[in-house]
Amino acid sequence: MTTGQARSHPMLTSEQMARKLSLSLCTFSHALNGHPRVCERTRHRVMEAARENGFVANHAARLLVRARFKPKHSRLSQVGFLFLDDAGTTLGEDAGSSLGLWCLLLLRGAEHALHDMDASLTFVRVSKSSHWAKAERLTRSGCVDGWLVAGRVDDEAISHVKSWGRPWVILGNHSCSQKVTSVDLDHGDGSRLAIQHLTGLGHRRIAFLGGTMTHGYQNEMLQAYRKALRKFDLETNEQWIQTNLPTDRSQYEVVKRFFVRKPYPTAIFASEPGPILPVRDLLHGLDWKLPGNISFVGSEMNGGQTPGISRVEWPYEEAGSVGVGTLARMAGGRKTPLFTAVKPLLVAGRSSARISDI
Template identity: 25%
Template sequence: MTARDVTVRDTTVLRSPTIHDVARHAGVSHMTVSRVINGDRAVRHNTRASVEASIEALRFSPNLAARALSGAKQARVALLHRFPNPGSLGEYLIRLSQSASRAHAILSFREVTGSNLDPTVMDDLIARGVQGVILAPPLGDDVDLVAALRQAGMAIVATGSTHGDQGVQSVGIDDRKAAQEMTAHLLELGHRRIGFVQGRATHASSKYRLEGYRDALRASDVPVDAELIAQGNYDYQSGMQAADELLALRVPPTAIFASNDDMAAAAVSVAHRRGIDVPADLSICGFDDTSLATTIWPTLTTVRQPTADLTELAFKLVLHGIARDQPSATPDHVVLEHLIVLRESHGPPPHAHDANLR
């Protein structure tokens, strides 16, 4: 059974003891219990003995706790995620599993849902002896989660863009610059009415990609038209709704730039349903370059994130944080190179085709 399989929410049934139960039994804080479980040698002998006795008395995760208390050297890392689509999660897991295998580390993963931190998340991570976590977007901006992880003494590395006020080390691309370059490419082709589909509002990447779109329009003296900006949620269904809204405008866009490939693929589907030729009548571009970009027709022009490099570096950084046993004094955002991948879903606007025929 993995960490994401079952969460018991019915408190009327008998439940397993948690780290908070151990803390109350031993008369210490749950942070102290975490430090004991993770083998922190700075804990006083009497305190350690009291916590270990409470763990044994309550039968708190005996197998996992025993492995942690035995001082096992194998690093334990967890991926925490809130992916709105399974494709992105699958790619992360494949890449991180490869990194964990090379490092002879133990990797687990857990979905974190909702805006309030479920205490069972921390209980589970501590019980499993997790020493470091990799946060998938947008969890690097989850204040309560980051605070709880820090209090538990875990190394933290966020992937993707963050709002920057958390002081968490992160790895990703320059979302704003990438979106600006893609929009600029469409402008160079002659498009002036470019629709934009935003991502989930809580993701920092959604904010930066929208800013990049606006930057490119302003640089070309093209007015930013609010009716050409539709709200999406980084999933296929929201992409369909956003594309329907844009294509139903009195003067519809000649191009749609969606904040991820799932929403761009949805826009292609909506265009097909409406009898709109892609790319002769409508150009559509995405973001991320997931496997979906090359499995639909026409194949998507998109922004490529170096997922393999990103996850490998994130794993190395979290292992370094575990070995260092203290947070970086100056956490920073490591920026990796992106790439504009030109495929079949884009071209000049329809009036350009007409001009070439005259």
């Protein structure tokens, strides 16, 4: 927007535009859609005129005519973001603000990718079984030609989505037993990265602080922690594994269990990106200095809220974008992998230090 202020244009049709340019409607349309049959000069004139007049082809008409000439490679133009939410549940407590946050990050990532391919995103939330009808209506009315599915995705949910006959991709976690196409963060790799980082700093007694272990990813992270310990040939000790970290003050009690009996760990990896009390406070409350007495690697969503803390960052936005890419490939009839793993990042901060400096 060079003017800094948008000008209001009247709504023009292709026909009016074509007349303005002394072109046939047909040539105008071909030029606008970049068809090679129209010469460069004409194409340029058309594009320029469209820009100047703020002309955009009517979307409804475009969609309608598409029903006539079914292309072999249908382009994605409108994607639905299906957010499967618990019925009565609010966004509080455990599901918590973190749930809200990852959903929004996925949404942002998806929207961004969709924008780049000139498609739009329809947000639909399903929390009761009666809501399935609305998503189905949207599909059947031609408003959505592909679905991104996120939240509490299970077999029943997928049976609905499947029945609509549109391409679909699950974003994030799911609890489906059948084969599904999904894009998720590589949770195991998060544990591996953390252990690798700490091992690189000379730590050999690394503790694992896990979540409720009710979700698949939580077990995945614990398994990957164990595997990484073996890989790097580190000491193992069941006392260095604590799970069921609560969201409130009693977090302190769980962390304290690491220090009941010697040998104490020299580093802690906390796998939950969820609502952990800020780490500084958590360890402060136990009179630990960071990284004086102990090294710490936490977990966070994109961007991060606790600067300076070493952490595994979970790029949910990227997962959203990647999901859109997968969906587009499906829509285009191209081969797509069943599962795409989005790798987390290790961001080294000041909370982890060489073992020799402790």
